[in-house]
Amino acid sequence: MDHINCDLSRSDVEDLLSGFLIGSLNVELKIRLTALGDLPPNCGAHILQAIAAGRPWVAWSTPSGPMAAWGDYDIDGSRRLNAHQLFIEWWLAPTGHHALWCYCYPRRPTEWTIGRGRHVAAR
Numbered sequence: 001m002d003h004i005n006c007d008l009s010r011s012d013v014e015d016l017l018s019g020f021l022i023g024s025l026n027v028e029l030k031i032r033l034t035a036l037g038d039l040p041p042n043c044g045a046h047i048l049q050a051i052a053a054g055r056p057w058v059a060w061s062t063p064s065g066p067m068a069a070w071g072d073y074d075i076d077g078s079r080r081l082n083a084h085q086l087f088i089e090w091w092l093a094p095t096g097h098h099a100l101w102c103y104c105y106p107r108r109p110t111e112w113t114i115g116r117g118r119h120v121a122a123r
Contacts, residue, residue, distance in 0.1 A: 004082055004106050006075045013056040013086070016109060017069040020088055020102070021060065023110025027067060027092075033059040039066050043091040046070070050089075067092040077116060078103070085116065 008016075021027045036044045039059055043066065050057045050070035057070035069090040077085035085103040092098075101116045 004078065004084065006073075006078045008073060008084075010056045013071065013073050014058045016073075016084055016086065016104070017056065017058045017071055017088065018060070019104065019109035020071075020086075020112055021058075021067060021069055021090070023104075024102070024112045025067075025090070025092075027060075027062050027064075029060040029062060031061045033061060033066060033068075039068060040093065042096070043068050043093075046089070046091050046097060062092075065093045074101075084109075 018029060022029060033039060036047060039047060047057055047059070047068055047070065055070045055072060057068060059066060059068035067090065069088060071086040071088040074085040074087065081103055083103040083105045085101070087099065087101050089097065089099040100114055102112045102114045104110075104112045
C-alpha cells in the first residue's frame with residue numbers, strides 16, 4: 001500500500017477545504033474571496049481567529065452567498081488512516097458556524113467521510 005504525503009503546503013490544505021465544500025456540502029464555488037471585507041462580519045470574526053491560530057482558510061462566493069472554511073490537518077491521524085484527516089470548520093449564511101472531523105482519500109478529494117477514522121475493536 002502506498003503511503004500518502006502528509007507534508008502538505010498551505011495551498012494543499014486550502015484545496016482540501018474547497019474539495020470539502022464542493023463534495024460534502026454540494027456547493028457551487030464561484031469566485032474565490034481573499035479579503036475579509038468580502039465576508040459578513042460574523043464570518044470574518046471566525047476567520048480572524050483562524051488567521052491568528054495560523055490555520056489555512058478559504059472563502060468563496062456561492063449562489064447562496066459567501067461561504068468560508070478553515071481547518072487543522074491531523075498528520076498523525078492522516079498517517080494512521082492513509083487519508084487526509086482534518087478538523088474542518090465552516091461558515092455559511094443563514095446557518096452560521098459548523099465543525100466536524102472528517103477525512104478523504106488523496107485520489108478522491110471531494111468524497112469525505114465524517115468522523116475521526118476507522119473504528120477498530122478492542123483486543
